[in-house]
Amino acid sequence: MAALGMLTSANLNGGQKLAVKYFTVAIALFGAQVLFGMLAGIQYLKPDFLFGILDFSVNRMLHVNAMVVWLLFGFIGSVYWMLEDESGIPVVGLGLGNLIFWIFTLAVVVVVVVYLLVQVGPGEQSSIWLINEGREYIEAPRWADIGIVVCVLAFFYNVAATFAKGKFTNIGGVLVMDLIALAGLYLAGMYYTPNISMDQHWWWWVIHLWVEATWEVLVGCLMAYGLIKTMGVRRKIVETWLYIEVALMFGSGILGLGHHYFWIGTPEYWFTIGGFFSALEPIPLVAMVVHAVFDAGHHKLKSSNNPALGGFMHTLPQINLYTHGTQWTASHGHLAFFGAYATMVIAFFYMAIQKWRGDVWMGANLVGAWKWKWAIFMLHAGMITMVMAMLVSGYEQSQIERAIGGSTWMAYFAGQEHRWFMQGMFWRQIGGWMFSIGFVLLVWDMITIGKRETRAAYVLPTETVTA
Ligand code: HEM
Numbered sequence: 001m002a003a004l005g006m007l008t009s010a011n012l013n014g015g016q017k018l019a020v021k022y023f024t025v026a027i028a029l030f031g032a033q034v035l036f037g038m039l040a041g042i043q044y045l046k047p048d049f050l051f052g053i054l055d056f057s058v059n060r061m062l063h064v065n066a067m068v069v070w071l072l073f074g075f076i077g078s079v080y081w082m083l084e085d086e087s088g089i090p091v092v093g094l095g096l097g098n099l100i101f102w103i104f105t106l107a108v109v110v111v112v113v114v115y116l117l118v119q120v121g122p123g124e125q126s127s128i129w130l131i132n133e134g135r136e137y138i139e140a141p142r143w144a145d146i147g148i149v150v151c152v153l154a155f156f157y158n159v160a161a162t163f164a165k166g167k168f169t170n171i172g173g174v175l176v177m178d179l180i181a182l183a184g185l186y187l188a189g190m191y192y193t194p195n196i197s198m199d200q201h202w203w204w205w206v207i208h209l210w211v212e213a214t215w216e217v218l219v220g221c222l223m224a225y226g227l228i229k230t231m232g233v234r235r236k237i238v239e240t241w242l243y244i245e246v247a248l249m250f251g252s253g254i255l256g257l258g259h260h261y262f263w264i265g266t267p268e269y270w271f272t273i274g275g276f277f278s279a280l281e282p283i284p285l286v287a288m289v290v291h292a293v294f295d296a297g298h299h300k301l302k303s304s305n306n307p308a309l310g311g312f313m314h315t316l317p318q319i320n321l322y323t324h325g326t327q328w329t330a331s332h333g334h335l336a337f338f339g340a341y342a343t344m345v346i347a348f349f350y351m352a353i354q355k356w357r358g359d360v361w362m363g364a365n366l367v368g369a370w371k372w373k374w375a376i377f378m379l380h381a382g383m384i385t386m387v388m389a390m391l392v393s394g395y396e397q398s399q400i401e402r403a404i405g406g407s408t409w410m411a412y413f414a415g416q417e418h419r420w421f422m423q424g425m426f427w428r429q430i431g432g433w434m435f436s437i438g439f440v441l442l443v444w445d446m447i448t449i450g451k452r453e454t455r456a457a458y459v460l461p462t463e464t465v466t467a
């Protein structure tokens, strides 16, 4: 047992040491996301800001790509964090896992540097292979796509082989199945066709089916583990919920894919299918909120997945006709990604830090607790301010640009120049500053939390793991 309050890797098992590396890169990329989001937000207010140096399109791309990658790093880290504990044996192929971590990180750095160096240019086969694929969220060039697939396969091997050699808990079983789907869907986004409708069709297989099916199940597994570890919730309860969630999620999420097929040139039956099934999607999310009730008052698990409920409003084709691609969408995207995924990964960061600091006390009356409290508060308050502000702008756009202006090119600009739109964008930036302060506090807190503590962690009554 390591000294209390000291950062000691000796207190971590092999998988956890690797997890800490993934978490470190995740936090750096989270910082990049915030930085480029702020720059993109400023450009809404001052369109010539950094024009020709760092254009909006590049800032926006870096912002959303950094998000996808930091969340993926956070997920991979979280899985490695729990892997040995859950399976009962050391990670199989840990050396490979470590090698892959460095390759993956290096590839991300190269991709980002190329994004920054080659901001404009012709779109050719070579640019798809070397620079940018042009698919929102997964812009990474083809060489990196292939690299990502290799890294994910290696990760999958580590996870599946460890559970297979140790023991397959219910969480482990769901996780392994989910990783197959997660990796398999990524391949759909690599299919190249010059037909834009077809391209969008397959692209949504990655984007929608990741966030509204496979990622949700993945955080379901993480949450199940986290609840057992931090709250001592009985395994049977969380695992039952996990199975119910999986069933509901795949039941509604797969056909819910139709809510992205409304205006991209796919057949009209998607209006009915998409509208109906995606309206059912919030059900599993509500079920997840029930989980979150367990979390109440506990700082290490801040997740509640209800924010994605915001999606419910614009998921019916009759409404989506007016809101499609406006700031409504951006508002929903921010709340959903932050609420469902960022909070979950942050929870794992804290679980990791506690153990890394020699299992120090992190309960009530923690020394210096104001920092995490303010960090979490500013992140949430900033996010809510941003989301509300974007919603105001989104309402204005649906009214001026769509309902009154009839979606013409002129009406598009009338909507963008309107006073209410600009006010919404101004307040989004205020929210962004709040969020940025929250992020700085979060990093500061993660570096210092538990340092001056002398009490040992509260030991939860444990139960024996049953396979
Ligand atoms: C954690 C879960 C979710 C996440 C992370 C998420 C995220 C997002 C994001 C980022 C977009 C924008 C995509 C783009 O760039 O075009 C989007 C669009 C959309 N989402 Fe979600 N979403 C989630 C759940 C839901 C749910 C449950 C519903 C419906 C009940 C929903 C309905 C929609 C609709 C209708 C659109 C298209 C908006 C448009 O037409 O512009 N989402 N979502």
Ligand code: HEM
Binding pocket: 033, 034, 037, 038, 039, 040, 041, 060, 063, 064, 067, 329, 330, 331, 333, 334, 337, 338, 342, 428, 429, 431, 432, 433, 435, 436
């Ligand atoms: C300082 C905080 C942030 C600022 C100022 C900011 C700003 C922005 C801006 C300006 C855009 C482009 C919107 C557009 O094209 O109209 C954007 C897009 C996006 N941001 Fe952020 N952002 C911040 C934090 C976050 C966080 C923490 C998340 C999620 C964890 C996030 C997720 C997204 C997503 C998913 C999109 C794409 C939305 C869509 O396509 O509809 N952002 N953000």
Ligand SMILES: [Fe+2]
Binding pocket: 208, 212, 256, 257, 259, 260
């Ligand atoms: Fe969706």
